[in-house]
Amino acid sequence: MAGTNHRRPAVTGGPVVILVEPQLGENIGTAARAMLNCGLDDLRLVRPRDGWPSDKAVAAASGADTVLDKARLYPNVPAAIADLVHVFAATARDRGMVRREVTPRHAATEMRGWLGAGEPCGVLIGPERTGLVNDDVALADTVLTVPLNPAFSSLNLAQAVLIIGYEWFISGITAPPEILRRGGSRPATKAELLNFFDHLEEELESSGFLRNRESRPHMVRNLRSLFQRAQCTEQELRTLHGVVTAFAGRRERWHKTKRVAGLDC
Numbered sequence: 001m002a003g004t005n006h007r008r009p010a011v012t013g014g015p016v017v018i019l020v021e022p023q024l025g026e027n028i029g030t031a032a033r034a035m036l037n038c039g040l041d042d043l044r045l046v047r048p049r050d051g052w053p054s055d056k057a058v059a060a061a062s063g064a065d066t067v068l069d070k071a072r073l074y075p076n077v078p079a080a081i082a083d084l085v086h087v088f089a090a091t092a093r094d095r096g097m098v099r100r101e102v103t104p105r106h107a108a109t110e111m112r113g114w115l116g117a118g119e120p121c122g123v124l125i126g127p128e129r130t131g132l133v134n135d136d137v138a139l140a141d142t143v144l145t146v147p148l149n150p151a152f153s154s155l156n157l158a159q160a161v162l163i164i165g166y167e168w169f170i171s172g173i174t175a176p177p178e179i180l181r182r183g184g185s186r187p188a189t190k191a192e193l194l195n196f197f198d199h200l201e202e203e204l205e206s207s208g209f210l211r212n213r214e215s216r217p218h219m220v221r222n223l224r225s226l227f228q229r230a231q232c233t234e235q236e237l238r239t240l241h242g243v244v245t246a247f248a249g250r251r252e253r254w255h256k257t258k259r260v261a262g263l264d265c
Contacts, residue, residue: 014168015111016042016122017161018080020136023049023128029060030158031125032067038165043071044080044122077124077136086114086121089140090160091132092153101143104164108171125160185233196237197224203248 017035022028022045032043045052052073061068074080081087088107102110107123114121124140126132137143146155146163155163188196201210201220210216232240 014040016044016084016120018044018046018122018124019157020046020077020124020132021049021127022157025050025054025056026060027128027157028054029057031161032057032061033064034158034162035067035165036064037162038169040165040168041067041070043067044074045071046074046077046080077139081122081139083120084122085119087140088123088142088144089132089137090123090125090144090164091137092145093131097134097137099143101145103147104144104167107144108167111168112171123164125157128157180231182233185235188232188234188237192234192237193227193232196240199241200244203244206248
């Protein structure tokens with residue numbers, strides 16, 4: 001899904017992503033793309049099987065060149081994590097080890113706190129086929145596991161990076177989880193909404209729809225509640241005024257035709 005906007009400021013930083021013995025350049029590239037989607041830019045590679053740099057990684061990154069350009073190569077995991085204070089090991093398997101285990105969401109909250117205190121952290125992600133070996137997991141403070149279908153929980157590199165990165169990214173978002181895009185029109189004021197109610201109810205009264213005096217208050221409240229929930233824009237209210245006027249005009253023309261034909265009683 002296309003969504004690149006070079007006019008917006010880039011979001012970068014966050015925890016380090018360490019790919020241990022990745023097998024294919026394409027997988028490194030898609031992982032880099034997932035990182036940049038989530039504002040992560042520190043990629044470390046431990047013994048990539050097909051060597052580094054990789055043209056296939058660049059092609060698969062689909063523009064996430066800034067991540068690949070900064071990527072650093074390491075001979076082993078201890079060297080890759082040497083400057084970090086906190087390390088997570090991403091794995092879906094029970095290793096028979098006594099380890100603290102958290103979800104990506106919980107890990108994101110912890111990483112926010114650590115990085116805010118100036119304590120660098122990172123996530124180890126193992127090879128595509130086998131995942132991390134136990135010796136690598138033993139170098140981490142905490143196991144990070146994505147809660148998925150227990151019968152099929154394996155992820156490829158990009159999927160793992162994207163899930164972890166996404167939880168990191170949204171943990172720092174202060175914007176509301178839902179917004180209403182109004183297509184350039186401003187929200188209607190209460191005065192405009194009340195004016196529309198008056199117009200609508202006047203025409204409904206004239207048409208006989210509100211003829212039952214007992215049920216009228218309830219029906220009016222229901223209609224007003226409906227349009228309140230709609231969060232109408234000023235343009236939408238003008239359109240609704242036009243709709244009501246058009247129906248009212250049709251009714252008047254219909255009555256006029258009946259009178260002319262001598263059918264009005």
